[in-house]
Amino acid sequence: MTYKRQIDRLPIVPADAKEHNVTCHFCIVGCGYKAYTWDINRQGGTDPSQNKFKVDLAQQQGADSSAWYSPSMYNIVKQDGKDVHLVIMPDKNCVVNSGLGSVRGARMAETSYSEARSTQQQRLTHPMVWRYGAMSPTSWDDALDLVARVTCQIVKDQGEDGLFVSAFDHGGAGGGYENTWGTGKLYFGAMKVKNIRIHNRPAYNSEVHATRDMGIGELNNCYEDAELADTIVVVGANPLETQTNYFLNHWVPNLRGTSMDKKRAELPNEAHSPARIVIIDPRRTVTVNACEVEAGKERVMHLAINSGSDLALFNAWMTYIAEKGWVDKALIAASTNGFDKMVAANKTTLEQAAALTGLTVDQIRQSAEWIASPKEGNARRRTMFAYEKGLIWGNDNYRTNGALVNVALATGNIGRPGGGCVRLGGHQEGYSRPSDAHVGRPAAYVDKLLIEGKGGVHHIWGCDHYKTTLNAYQFKRTYKKRTDLVKEAMDSIPFGDRTALVNAIVEAIKKGGLFSVDVDIIPSQIGQASHVWLPAATSGEMNLTSMNGERRMRLVERYMDPPGQAMPDCLIAARIANNMERVFREIGMAQVADNFKGFDWKTEEDAFMDGYHAHEKGGEHVTYARLKAMGTNGFQEPATGFADGKIIGTKRLFADGKFGGKDGKATFMETQWRGLQAAGKQAEKDKFPFLINNGRANLIWQSAYLDQKNDFVMDAQPYPFIELNPADMAELGLKDGDLVEVYNDNGSTQAMAYPTPSAKRNQAFMLFAFPTGVQGNVVSAGVNEFVIPNYKQTWGNIRKIASAPENTRHLSFKSREYAV
Amino acid sequence: MKKCDLMVDLGRRRFLSGAGFAAAGAAATTIVSAPAQAKPAAALVEYPANKLGTVAELKVNEPKDVAYPDDDAPGVLIKLGKRVPGGVGPDGDIVGFSTVCPHKGYPLAFNSSDKTLNCPGHYSRFDCEAGGQQVWGQSTQNLPQYALRVEANGDIVAEGLDELLYGRLSNVL
Numbered sequence: 001m002t003y004k005r006q007i008d009r010l011p012i013v014p015a016d017a018k019e020h021n022v023t024c025h026f027c028i029v030g031c032g033y034k035a036y037t038w039d040i041n042r043q044g045g046t047d048p049s050q051n052k053f054k055v056d057l058a059q060q061q062g063a064d065s066s067a068w069y070s071p072s073m074y075n076i077v078k079q080d081g082k083d084v085h086l087v088i089m090p091d092k093n094c095v096v097n098s099g100l101g102s103v104r105g106a107r108m109a110e111t112s113y114s115e116a117r118s119t120q121q122q123r124l125t126h127p128m129v130w131r132y133g134a135m136s137p138t139s140w141d142d143a144l145d146l147v148a149r150v151t152c153q154i155v156k157d158q159g160e161d162g163l164f165v166s167a168f169d170h171g172g173a174g175g176g177y178e179n180t181w182g183t184g185k186l187y188f189g190a191m192k193v194k195n196i197r198i199h200n201r202p203a204y205n206s207e208v209h210a211t212r213d214m215g216i217g218e219l220n221n222c223y224e225d226a227e228l229a230d231t232i233v234v235v236g237a238n239p240l241e242t243q244t245n246y247f248l249n250h251w252v253p254n255l256r257g258t259s260m261d262k263k264r265a266e267l268p269n270e271a272h273s274p275a276r277i278v279i280i281d282p283r284r285t286v287t288v289n290a291c292e293v294e295a296g297k298e299r300v301m302h303l304a305i306n307s308g309s310d311l312a313l314f315n316a317w318m319t320y321i322a323e324k325g326w327v328d329k330a331l332i333a334a335s336t337n338g339f340d341k342m343v344a345a346n347k348t349t350l351e352q353a354a355a356l357t358g359l360t361v362d363q364i365r366q367s368a369e370w371i372a373s374p375k376e377g378n379a380r381r382r383t384m385f386a387y388e389k390g391l392i393w394g395n396d397n398y399r400t401n402g403a404l405v406n407v408a409l410a411t412g413n414i415g416r417p418g419g420g421c422v423r424l425g426g427h428q429e430g431y432s433r434p435s436d437a438h439v440g441r442p443a444a445y446v447d448k449l450l451i452e453g454k455g456g457v458h459h460i461w462g463c464d465h466y467k468t469t470l471n472a473y474q475f476k477r478t479y480k481k482r483t484d485l486v487k488e489a490m491d492s493i494p495f496g497d498r499t500a501l502v503n504a505i506v507e508a509i510k511k512g513g514l515f516s517v518d519v520d521i522i523p524s525q526i527g528q529a530s531h532v533w534l535p536a537a538t539s540g541e542m543n544l545t546s547m548n549g550e551r552r553m554r555l556v557e558r559y560m561d562p563p564g565q566a567m568p569d570c571l572i573a574a575r576i577a578n579n580m581e582r583v584f585r586e587i588g589m590a591q592v593a594d595n596f597k598g599f600d601w602k603t604e605e606d607a608f609m610d611g612y613h614a615h616e617k618g619g620e621h622v623t624y625a626r627l628k629a630m631g632t633n634g635f636q637e638p639a640t641g642f643a644d645g646k647i648i649g650t651k652r653l654f655a656d657g658k659f660g661g662k663d664g665k666a667t668f669m670e671t672q673w674r675g676l677q678a679a680g681k682q683a684e685k686d687k688f689p690f691l692i693n694n695g696r697a698n699l700i701w702q703s704a705y706l707d708q709k710n711d712f713v714m715d716a717q718p719y720p721f722i723e724l725n726p727a728d729m730a731e732l733g734l735k736d737g738d739l740v741e742v743y744n745d746n747g748s749t750q751a752m753a754y755p756t757p758s759a760k761r762n763q764a765f766m767l768f769a770f771p772t773g774v775q776g777n778v779v780s781a782g783v784n785e786f787v788i789p790n791y792k793q794t795w796g797n798i799r800k801i802a803s804a805p806e807n808t809r810h811l812s813f814k815s816r817e818y819a820v
Numbered sequence: 821m822k823k824c825d826l827m828v829d830l831g832r833r834r835f836l837s838g839a840g841f842a843a844a845g846a847a848a849t850t851i852v853s854a855p856a857q858a859k860p861a862a863a864l865v866e867y868p869a870n871k872l873g874t875v876a877e878l879k880v881n882e883p884k885d886v887a888y889p890d891d892d893a894p895g896v897l898i899k900l901g902k903r904v905p906g907g908v909g910p911d912g913d914i915v916g917f918s919t920v921c922p923h924k925g926y927p928l929a930f931n932s933s934d935k936t937l938n939c940p941g942h943y944s945r946f947d948c949e950a951g952g953q954q955v956w957g958q959s960t961q962n963l964p965q966y967a968l969r970v971e972a973n974g975d976i977v978a979e980g981l982d983e984l985l986y987g988r989l990s991n992v993l
Contacts, residue, residue: 001905001906001951002905002950002951002952002953002962003962004951004961004962004965004982004983005961005982005983005984006982006983007983007984008864008865008981008984008990008991008992009865009984009989009990009991010984010989010990012989057988057989058993059892059993060892060893060987060988060993061925061986061987061988062925062987063924063925063926063941063987064924064925065925065987068925068986068987068988068989069989070922070959070960070961070984070986071960071961071983071984072960072961073960100924100942100958101923101958101960102958103923103957103958103959103960106958106960107960110960240943244958248942286943286956289943290943293943698956698957698958712960712961712962716953716954810905810950810951810953811950811953812947812949812950812953812955814934814936814945814947814955815934815955816945816955816956817956818938818939818940818943818944818945818956819931819933819934819936819938819945820929820931820938820940
């Protein structure tokens with residue numbers, strides 16, 4: 001049976017409940033919420049005077065009510081050691097979401113740690129160490145001492161290159177300016193660690209190197225631009241599912257035509273129509289369907305290209321648009337370099353692109369017209385370009401990114417209302433660290449080095465390679481082998497003999513072992529191999545700052561206690577630094593020890609002031625008190641001043657025609673097509689019948705680290721789905737919900753068959769990064785020249801391994817497309 | 821739309837709506853400073869038993885508009901033509917659901933071709949053949965389904981719900 005909570009009423013938020021500003025800690029959009037807390041033995045009433053909303057709750061509330069919350073928005077948590085009621089509900093006054101909550105964010109309360117209601121009991125509540133053959137509780141002092149002793153000894157023996165680090169670099173949960181600064185100051189300040197990688201990729205690199213190299217930061221517009229554009233171009237993204245309320249609250253009004261008044265008011269003296277949209281994606285997504293519902297099929301162009309051929313399409317657009325003269329000549333002359341050279345180098349005819357992409361010449365020509373043909377009165381067409389993982393984790397990342405930015409820049413769409421060329425983003429951002437220049441470019445391919453036996457100590461911060469790396473099958477087997485060597489060594493010594501224990505670990509490392517320290521909020525899958533777990537706090541359990549996809553910075557105010565002894569990551573980093581300083585002194589390396597000064601932070605605010613406030617552009621204008629006063633709307637980075645009690649922000653970047661190049665200009669990029677770029681991909685395509693396309697889905701946040709213990713989610717999604725054309729399913733002998741094995745020369749994994757009539761034959765789509773079936777197992781080690789993984793272009797075989805297990809039999813396998 | 825003609829037990833419903841009001845009053849007393857005497861309260865809300873239709877009047881795949889547990893809570897009765905979870909009647913195929921989307925309160929529309937209820941607001945859809953399971957959408961609940969009973973004379977009576985209805989913090993106001 002379908003999961004039901006059997007809840008028929010909820011406690012009412014009393015009029016005097018405490019109110020906290022919250023930004024959703026899941027996706028990049030960063031919807032505004034309010035957290036209300038009140039004493040456990042009290043409740044509000046239905047009379048307007050007795051509840052926070054000042055409305056009569058004895059009446060049915062209408063649609064879009066700001067006085068209703070679902071059971072998933074309610075919980076009982078600890079605040080200052082006492083049980084309190086908690087309601088986290090969307091904030092109607094936040095301009096990002098205007099009161100909308102997604103199926104992810106609207107479960108923030110339910111996915112909080114609660115002793116009273118037994119939610120998220122998986123959370124780590126105290127440090128754990130490998131002792132007597134199992135992970136066992138210990139004190140912070142003991143855990144930190146062990147981490148520091150082993151780490152310092154390996155740095156002494158192997159240098160800082162012997163310390164490998166995997167660390168988040170983003171905002172929201174498991175990130176934020178406080179925590180990226182804390183970890184950054186440790187590894188890039190006190191040390192200069194080179195063998196470091198980011199949470200979702202095997203190296204320390206930008207996913208969007210090309211746009212940055214061109215002088216155009218990747219988050220350059222504002223969400224309102226989606227309401228103002230004449231045309232939206234979206235590449236390799238599925239915003240209804242993965243940037244939900246950005247799409248619903250800012251794209252849909254333009255597709256429906258309900259932002260016309262705003263267009264006329266903000267952009268007078270030019271013709272306006274409801275938006276058209278061009279969607280580049282091999283797969284028909286629910287985004288395509290929603291766009292057709294809102295705008296009508298005639299205003300939606302879904303270009304279902306051959307997987308990985310985006311670059312050829314963009315070069316053909318550029319060639320055609322340049323030939324037609326639909327470029328911004330004044331901007332090109334005043335603010336850019338290399339236009340003519342780029343056009344000559346990238347010349348691609350419509351016919352050539354049609355052959356590579358599988359599109360028709362007419363589709364390519366017409367989409368170019370939608371992008372750039374002048375409007376009535378020869379006005380420049382305003383086109384917003386948005387892209388995400390289909391491009392970023394797709395074939396030839398660097399050149400493809402550059403090719404798309406070429407088109408946006410040439411058509412004058414950077415820094416202008418209704419324009420922008422932006423990544424849509426996954427997490428929020430929150431990057432504040434000392435320089436990473438020492439890492440170099442290309443950066444070290446950390447996962448490959450770990451497989452090759454390099455490094456002695458591995459510090460992991462909120463990452464789970466086992467679920468979110470490429471070549472994961474091989475990675476897991478090697479990582480387990482190396483960490484098991486250290487576990488065996490630890491098992492041979494009484495835990496209480498610290499000197500002998502550290503010596504045994506160091507000896508095991510010399511024999512190819514690896515000492516693994518996992519800082520996380522839950523026991524992750526890679527953590528099963530670790531020797532120390534350090535429990536971290538998450539958003540709302542600490543004060544936390546981040547920015548969203550339009551650079552909107554907000555403060556999440558702490559509204560509950562972290563579980564047990566868990567601490568903010570920035571303070572864990574500081575305590576590791578304190579302990580390493582002590583140990584380096586003890587082993588006679590006083591000069592090295594001195595590098596670890598400056599970590600005397602007591603609170604996350606100390607880390608914020610040391611990091612963002614003191615180091616980031618405009619940071620001097622930003623404090624917790626000022627952010628608190630700015631509520632759930634915050635300001636858009638960078639801050640440029642403070643006046644009348646408000647931080648002054650920046651609505652769009654590059655609005656003055658000054659770009660990020662050293663000469664203040666942007667530079668066009670030569671981006672010739674070179675086929676499937678990553679090593680081995682073409683051979684894999686030739687060998688295996690199915691494209692194993694992959695990506696995220698509406699219901700699941702990231703790697704399901706919280707969702708895996710949420711009944712509502714796991715009832716609906718016990719295994720990762722794999723969408724297959726029904727004819728393919730018939731040939732494979734598959735019924736709805738059957739378990740299949742996906743396999744190729746890289747490895748194998750499992751998924752649950754989901755019949756999908758809109759799927760093309762031999763083109764499967766599998767949920768990415770799910771704990772009960774890891775798609776990365778079948779992704780090859782091939783990367784681009786800057787070590788960006790290529791998850792999307794994966795080919796494999798599929799076979800049935802089991803008929804539908806019990807937990808898939810109650811599931812609906814109907815089309816996900818809204819239809820009336 | 822008045823549903824009085826559908827009520828099985830008018831007196832009982834009046835009593836229950838009075839009880840709901842009293843519960844709200846009791847809650848109010850907890851937030852004033854005067855000492856209040858503790859009163860026993862039910863752990864569950866008391867649902868009315870309302871007649872929503874008859875087996876004979878339902879045709880396969882033609883939803884009947886109803887309301888439950890009161891006139892402000894629209895819903896449907898549907899005879900699906902196939903035995904399903906929560907289904908009642910001789911064929912085990914009669915189900916009832918709220919038609920207010922549990923995401924943002926928009927009215928759901930029935931798609932007879934695949935037997936789903938669809939929300940025009942944000943595209944959520946719920947499977948009537950799978951206990952109101954959200955096939956795709958932004959609601960953090962599956963669709964509230966009616967607990968139904970069929971009387972000997974073919975009357976279909978609703979007597980409960982399995983999820984919180986949108987727009988109310990108590991299913992019985």
